[in-house]
Amino acid sequence: MVADLTELAALEDAPRVVFFGMECSFSLPVLTTLLGSGIEVCAIVMPAAKDLFMLGSSISSTNTAIFRLPATHIPGGLLPMMQTGYTEERGSIVRLAQREHIPVWCVRNLAAQETRETLASYQPDLICVACFSQVIPSGILSLPRLGCVNVHPSLLPALRGPEPIFWAFHKGCMITGTTVHFMVPKLDSGAILAQEVIAIPDGISATVLEEHCAHLGGKLLAQVVFALMHGHAHPYFQDETQSSYQSYPQAEDYMVTAQEWEARHLYNFICGVADDTLPVILRVHILDADGAGVERYLLVSEALEYDNAALLPLEGNDPATIMRGEASDEWIVACRQGWVRVRESGSV
Structure with a gap:
């Protein structure tokens, strides 16, 4: 697998990617690294929160499954336990999309035919996911020719689920890491494409650790995208005997x-x-x-x-x-x- 992102950016035939993410501190570094690696992000997909859907209703039917976000809107965050939402200091994936002239779509129903047709029109080589609050159905997973890949902030198969960083602290882990894996219907269970360890030093906050995982995840994901594009990827199955799942903290x-x-x-x-x-x-x-x-x-x-x-x-x-x-x-x-x-x- 190619390790130098400057070399990746110089390669011909840039992969076409649809990026699934949210306004949170995990999605933005991953998206930024993809763009900086010469990968063509042809569209960004975000969950349609209530305020976004009301905004979309002004330009389409309130029953629509997916709508394009007006270029002037900056949405807030959606996940309660992450540092979410737009600030000038942290930046915004929507603001980044505006600068790069990338369309942003807000989805209400991923399983709808309208959603599938909208995403299929971009003819993506891959769908790349980095923090997304909706379950992605099989009809979307099978859409890109090279598959769907996800960035997950743990050493899979350990700590599957939506908040692995919280559970790494709760369990007293001394290390964690970031995994890039194929997406399958079962959550966080697809074959691993890349994985790297991150130490958890004394006194670090979840916010800082999440940022470390996201920056590493962006680098690993860019490498995986080019490896898949050129037939150099070597996925391997997760060991189900070592798997664990944790839901949202209560x-x-x-x-x-x-x-x-x-x-x-x-x-x-x-x-x-x-x-x-x-x-x-x-x-x-x-x-x-x-x-x-x-x-x-x-x-x-x-x-x-x-x-x-x-x-x-x-x-x-x-x-x-x-x-x-x-x-x-x-x-x-x-x-x-x-x-x-x-x-x-x-x-x-």
Whole structure:
């Protein structure tokens, strides 16, 4: 597989790609890299959110399955757990499409004949997907002559599903990665075309890790597109015995019992996914004045440091499970192994 994207851009017969994405921090770097690699992105497809569909209704029937986005509109994000939507700092795939004169289509019903005919009119060699909130039906998967490929931010077959970065933090993974794979009807299960490991360093946020995965994914996807175009790809099947699937995180997935996790795991989970608007709920077992076991709950927005070996000072004959930090909103919490210093944003 060709590794130098400048060499890819110089190759003749640029592949024709229809790109499926969203206004999020994962789709944009992937699309940018495709364009910079000399790949012809002939159309962009986005899910039609309610506000976009109302906009489209002004130029077509409200029953239409797909409509072209007016060139002046910048839509917001659609996925609640990603950094979505347009800002000047992060950019926008729609704004990029406007600069590159690429048509943007908003789809309401991917299975409709109207949608298939619209996309078929571009005669794509490939459909490339990088973050899309709708299940893509077989009629679309079979449309391009070289197939559909997806960029997924995990080391498949591990962590299939819509939020693998959250679950990498939740499971205490030290590495993750990005996978480019063929799309089949079963989610995230097609043959792997390219994969590369990314370390998860202490203290990194999910937003930054997602950006690392997206930039790597764009590079891998560009390589895969040219490899498929020139018959140099070597896909291999996923090992189903090693597969795992996780759905969207629920409220209970943000609740952690401190004494059940090691300090490093807890520290990195809080750094990864918590903030003031979506804190981690930390459950701590303590003894009351009568020596009875009770639970205390903290809303934690930030982890400040950890020690994976030390114990808190003794309370009677046993180490303490929680103690005040230097600031009034700080706590030092004992874990299964070690302790974590956290900043509280509230209590429950």
